[in-house]
Amino acid sequence: MFTPISGRAVLVTGGTRGIGRAIAGVFCGAGARVAIAGRDPQAGAAAEAQLAAAGGEALYVQADVSVASDVQRMVDAAVERFGGLDVLCANAGIFPDVRLSEMTERDIDELFAVNVKGTMLAVKAAAPALAASGRGRVIITSSITGPITGYPGWSHYGASKAAQLGFMRTAAIELASQRITVNAVLPGNIVTEGLDELGPEYRRKMEESIPLRRLGEAVEIGHAALFLASDEASYITGQTIVVDGGQTLPESLLALEAQ
Ligand code: NAP
Numbered sequence: 001m002f003t004p005i006s007g008r009a010v011l012v013t014g015g016t017r018g019i020g021r022a023i024a025g026v027f028c029g030a031g032a033r034v035a036i037a038g039r040d041p042q043a044g045a046a047a048e049a050q051l052a053a054a055g056g057e058a059l060y061v062q063a064d065v066s067v068a069s070d071v072q073r074m075v076d077a078a079v080e081r082f083g084g085l086d087v088l089c090a091n092a093g094i095f096p097d098v099r100l101s102e103m104t105e106r107d108i109d110e111l112f113a114v115n116v117k118g119t120m121l122a123v124k125a126a127a128p129a130l131a132a133s134g135r136g137r138v139i140i141t142s143s144i145t146g147p148i149t150g151y152p153g154w155s156h157y158g159a160s161k162a163a164q165l166g167f168m169r170t171a172a173i174e175l176a177s178q179r180i181t182v183n184a185v186l187p188g189n190i191v192t193e194g195l196d197e198l199g200p201e202y203r204r205k206m207e208e209s210i211p212l213r214r215l216g217e218a219v220e221i222g223h224a225a226l227f228l229a230s231d232e233a234s235y236i237t238g239q240t241i242v243v244d245g246g247q248t249l250p251e252s253l254l255a256l257e258a259q
Contacts, residue, residue, distance in 0.1 A: 006031025014092030026222030028056025188244025
């Protein structure tokens with residue numbers, strides 16, 4: 001039986017859509033008070049209303065995680081509303097697809113500004129409040145792409161997702177003295193609006209390449225994040241949980257065909 005986390009204050013960056021919104025929903029469902037951040041105020045208001053309609057206590061804060069002043073304002077807003085902060089889910093991320101031969105300096109800068117700098121700024125800004133909590137938790141949404149696998153069009157994305165883990169390992173050491181743990185969840189292929197746009201054929205092929213023969217649900221990332229935020233995970237820091245239905249296990253497609 002896990003210790004309830006009801007009443008804890010949680011901030012989810014990129015909590016207005018997709019995986020982040022599902023993480024926020026899982027924490028709200030567990031009785032936490034949850035702030036969500038993203039740039040689009042319409043998506044933010046809709047997500048806030050959805051979480052509230054499901055019985056959660058939610059607050060939307062408009063912020064661009066690549067801008068330090070926005071990130072500080074986002075953390076301040078959550079702390080002011082909830083009286084503190086116990087959990088940061090650094091989830092905001094972008095994944096534009098561009099081959100290396102076509103990639104511009106701007107493509108690289110924009111992606112790193114959100115995925116890497118945005119993660120680092122959020123952790124830095126949240127650290128004092130997480131330290132004051134006495135049981136602070138950081139959960140980063142990385143990916144299998146980069147840390148474990150590669151995919152054409154995502155060399156910059158993969159580099160950013162691996163960079164998040166490099167950051168995590170030293171941040172975990174630096175923040176350990178303040179009883180803050182820093183871990184990451186590595187999703188495989190998760191069903192989101194963006195994935196739907198790639199069409200049914202893409203989805204069918206992806207499902208065939210996954211041992212569990214289905215894509216992941218966004219709430220399944222939320223459940224891993226909830227575990228890492230629990231009291232029972234208090235001795236885990238600087239680690240990763242892969243949530244991919246076994247996608248990274250087969251050494252080749254032959255391994256799946258031989259099943
Ligand atoms: P998504 O549906 O596109 O949602 C991305 C979220 O991040 C939105 O709330 C978006 O809101 C926010 N965001 C983007 N840029 C931002 C910025 N500069 N400042 C603040 N918020 C920003 O994507 P997703 O699939 O849920 O992905 C979420 C995370 O999971 C990402 O880190 C991604 O790399 C990772 N991931 C996803 C998958 C997958 O299969 N979906 C797999 C592995 C890893 P605004 O656009 O309004 O700012």
